[in-house]
Amino acid sequence: MTRLLRFAPAFASILLAACATPQAARQAAAPVEIGIVAINDFHGALEPPRQAVPAPDGMGGSAPVPAGGAAWLASAIDSIKAKHANHVVVAAGDLTSASQLASSIYLDEPAVGVMNRVGLEFNAVGNHEFDRGRRELLRLQNGGCEKNTTREPCQIEAFKGAAYKYLSASTITEDGSTLFPATGLKSFGTGASKVTIGFIGLSLKAVPELVSPDGIKGLTFADEADTINRAVPLLKQQGADAVVVLIHQGGKTTDDPDPNGCKGMTGEILPILARLDPRVDVVVSGHTHWAYVCNYGDVDPARPILLTSAGVYGELVTDITLTIDPAADRVVAKAAHNVIVQSPGYTGGRGAVPNSDRYPRFAPRADVGEYVQRYVDAASAYARxxxxxxxxxxxxxxxxxxxxxxxxxxxxxxxxxxxxxxxxxxxxxxxxxxxxxxxxxxxxxxxxxxxxxxxxxxxxxxxxxxxxxxxxxxxxxxxxxxxxxxxxxxxxxxxxxxxxxxxxxxxxxxxxxxxxxxxxxxxxxxxxxxxxxxxxxxxxxxxxxxxxxxxxxxxxxxxxxxxxxxxxxxxxxxxxxxxxxx
Missing domain, CATH: 3.90.780.10 (5'-Nucleotidase, C-terminal domain)
Structure with missing residues (x-):
């Protein structure tokens, strides 16, 4: 693809013309607003990663903003949920592995515990979810203390597994089935006001190049666009008014300090978008650890897809708003904004990184902070x-x-x-x-x-x-x-x-x-x-x-x-x- 995506401003709204419907039907049910709270590439970042998000400083430049940490992430997610009477929390993969010590030495059980506590409902399987092999990934979903690695599971507490659903539409097992469900549905409201969102979750086709072969023996990874396009009509048949793709693949922008920008977008996600069924409304992406909000309709007006990514390590959360006409069974407006999860300032190798008054500061959520501290304290003997x-x-x-x-x-x-x-x-x-x-x-x-x-x-x-x-x-x-x-x-x-x-x-x-x-x-x-x-x-x-x-x-x-x-x-x-x- 030679054309680059243009800058998509914060809360960029993509207004879509609704099909004509009878006046009585329009009056019977007003548009319904749904909030989608999206993250990706958490990588077991229980504590603030002492890494900053470059963000506009209001003077034409950028300044680093300290961000991340599970307890602060939980508060940021809660703040977005509070804006939307109807909401769902989703992720685009790599929530576990390549993690901080306090999560990794306990097989990322605490990372799953954090996601349970913030109310995650659907997560696409990324490549790092396979780092410890298929059986251990299945244990993360289903719970239990089966030992699949050299480390002992359930060292701190009995592990109950993920309360959210892993989705793996393109990960095919030996018998032709998917490793986890390909799709998920969530409905809001009743009667004439009921709307349903369909989710497709999948990893990138290149997983075999990114993980140990032993960990994925017997699995194949299908083409991303083909997989999505097969799932879209099935979700529509099941009553989905909107289709949201959670995919562990992404892109990068130029060195733009705005996490809500889309300047000079490149990457492996673009040829996938170019082939997607136009009925896809939103693509929540990841893998590249880049933050962006893009309107793919600037490249292809026939595919006005909203493309988002929330960077890495829980440093940002994407606030996505869909407005759905329940009579027309379609999305009539969509917008997104990346919220910086500002946490305490710190001093690193490049000097002090203070807090910024330009962006909200989040207080750590007490229950998540206490939960994380249990694992941090247990790991401290190793860490120190x-x-x-x-x-x-x-x-x-x-x-x-x-x-x-x-x-x-x-x-x-x-x-x-x-x-x-x-x-x-x-x-x-x-x-x-x-x-x-x-x-x-x-x-x-x-x-x-x-x-x-x-x-x-x-x-x-x-x-x-x-x-x-x-x-x-x-x-x-x-x-x-x-x-x-x-x-x-x-x-x-x-x-x-x-x-x-x-x-x-x-x-x-x-x-x-x-x-x-x-x-x-x-x-x-x-x-x-x-x-x-x-x-x-x-x-x-x-x-x-x-x-x-x-x-x-x-x-x-x-x-x-x-x-x-x-x-x-x-x-x-x-x-x-x-x-x-x-």
């Missing part, structure tokens, strides 16, 4: 353990440069190489998309286990394998090609990569050196990567073809050992990857 000292903040770039590793990527790659030398590793790479939090030491330079866990919360294992020089170059190209999201692997200190994104896909690596010498395409090298990449994750098919693989320690243990090996570990400052077209 010191692991070493760091010379300063180690972070990766944010915004449009978040697909590179930065100083933190350098640090991790060096730690992985040091941990795999005994397996013959000569170079190491890590994937920037797997880096989940900055590493900011305390005033005395100390770093805790809880902090390094937040950086790498996947419990990946390091794999050392043999690849040719040509295969290493090809693997780097796979991260930069036009198939899927693009990222530049973060390399160890002895590697330099120069690339140019204006060159043809598959030919973007301009120069590649190892130990100061150009890579030899015919020579073999021992390469250290995590098991996710070694399985072909993130589209790195070449890594899955490596030979003589040797399993090492976890990436978490490798980082802890690297930090502990010297009194103060220096943050590696050098630029190891250079992009020529910037």
């Amino acid at each position: 353990q010191p692991v070493g000292h760091l010379s300063g903040p180690a972070e990766k770039p944010d915004g449009l440069a978040s697909n590179t590793g930065g100083l933190l990527g350098n640090l991790l790659a060096d730690a992985h190489l040091a941990a795999t030398r005994d397996a013959g590793a000569r170079i190491a790479f890590t994937n920037p998309f797997g880096i989940r939090a900055p590493l900011v030491p305390a005033a005395d330079g100390s770093v805790t286990f809880g902090q390094i866990y937040a950086v790498q919360p996947f419990n990946n294992t390091l794999i050392t394998e043999t690849l040719t020089g040509a295969e290493i170059r090809q693997a780097i190209e796979e991260g930069l090609d036009d198939s899927g999201a693009q990222q530049m692997l973060a390399p160890s200190a002895n590697v330099r990569v120069t690339y140019d994104m204006t060159r043809p896909s598959g030919q973007r690596v301009v120069a590649l050196t190892i130990d100061g010498q150009p890579i030899d395409p015919a020579a073999t090298y021992r390469v250290a990567i995590n098991n996710f990449l070694a399985g072909g994750g993130d589209g790195y098919a070449t890594f899955a073809r490596g030979t003589d693989a040797r399993i090492g320690m976890s990436d978490l243990d490798a980082l802890a050992a690297w930090l502990a090996a010297v009194p103060v570990r220096q943050v590696p400052p050098e630029e190891r990857t250079v992009r020529l077209d910037k």
